[in-house]
Amino acid sequence: MTTVLRAHAEDQYAEELAILAKDDDRVRPPGWKLSPWAVTTYILGDGDQITPKYIGPRRIVEVAVATLATDRALLLLGVPGTAKTWLSEHLAAAISGDSTLLVQGTAGTAEEAIRYGWNYARLLSEGPSRQALTPSPVMRAMAEGRIARVEELTRMPSDVQDALITVLSEKTLPIPELNEEVQASRGFNIIATANDRDRGVNDLSSALRRRFNTVVLPVPATAEEEVDIVSRRVDQLGRSLELPQTMTGLEEIRRVVTVFRELRTGVTEDGRTKVKSPSGTLSTAEAISVLTNGIALAAHFGDGVLRPSDVAAGIVGAVVQDPVSDRVVWREYLETVVRERQDWRDFYRACRDAG
Incomplete structure (x- = not known):
């Protein structure tokens, strides 16, 4: 039996998530595993059975969770080391039970990472079809009603960033090659992170920025x-x-x-x-x-x-x-x-x- 070096949040803290789900009698948004109150408790801890995953102002976490319960996406902004990635992973784990639908932004990230790609062997032999299509993490999250995570959003080229505009505004992902589209299921949303030291690298367009609610994560106060x-x-x-x-x-x-x-x-x-x-x-x-x-x-x-x-x-x-x-x-x-x-x-x- 082999063990992984670092388990995903939903696996590492499965017992805590189960405890919260069992006692959670509050209203849950469509597609959520826990209520917003229980998600916040999972993130901040309860001083007893639930350990804190993020130490910081409670209001910041509440605003982030409330944003994801609406139709607006969440952008976690801050200097390096302020737990942006850590918080996004745990939010996805608590809300969707799956933190693995991840797009890692770099200067070389292609549009296929946001939309979809193709299995070219099948594409050449069979032509365009759903079987030949390779869904991106964002496309999978839309279809399954889960949270997709986009890391280092401002590291990606601007034209790749803008592939998110239709997804966030229309909640659909067109597939023109098949004359089809993927519509987002209830529970879908996106958490993006950005380093505010990267301002000026690939700044977000005003159209894309309007579709995010930005939450700034501070350095520890004391x-x-x-x-x-x-x-x-x-x-x-x-x-x-x-x-x-x-x-x-x-x-x-x-x-x-x-x-x-x-x-x-x-x-x-x-x-x-x-x-x-x-x-x-x-x-x-x-x-x-x-x-x-x-x-x-x-x-x-x-x-x-x-x-x-x-x-x-x-x-x-x-x-x-x-x-x-x-x-x-x-x-x-x-x-x-x-x-x-x-x-x-x-x-x-x-x-x-x-x-």
Whole structure:
């Protein structure tokens, strides 16, 4: 028996979804597995049997869920690492029971990824037919009344983006080769994500933007909130990757989060010292990655206790994206901020050696 490295949300949290469905006596929109209230509870947790999947303002999640209950599509916008993809996956899992109808936007994404393609062997031998047609995830979602996810929408060329206009406005997908169309079943909608640092890459046309309700996902408001998010995700990843048990001190997590927040905002935690910001985003997701890598180092090559030396290399790698300008920023921060903190001496030496 083989196990997957990362289970889909609807599989990983199947027990929680079943608990919610069993006790959910509220009105469910057509095609939904859960009511909007239960979907929101699944996302935010209930402090008991349902674990939080997203930590942030409740109103943001409520607006996102309410949007999907209407005929407007949802656009999750934010800087990298604000859990846009994570939230879209869990919303699709809770609403449709299927988060796999996914289109990944890139500069090379073709229109077929939004509409449909063809099995050219069958097309040449049989001519155009439904059997020769290869449906896109969006087309399947329309036919089955499910949620389709479009990741990095603004990374796709503008003409590919605009293939969504008819789908979102008319709720149909024409197939002119067959003189047919696919009409959306109840429950269909689209969740798209976009990185607001990509503005100007392939901006959405006004016609397409009008068909989305945009919800902006903020960075964690406080250090405590970010520490909580990072702690939870590091623990989840450690268990899913079956890393050996490690003494993960909250002190190291808090230190990594503090470094990232100070460099991200350009000022120290006490507000007394301004610092330069590097070119990278230094997102919460990157902090999670640094700490997960540190845990692997501590477990396999250390004494099983997460120490400054285990996270130092990861932090340097995350901060120094540009080997020239970012290295100057990092050295200045290290010498003017980190060095002056008495309880950060081990961390200072580890980062200096790693850099």
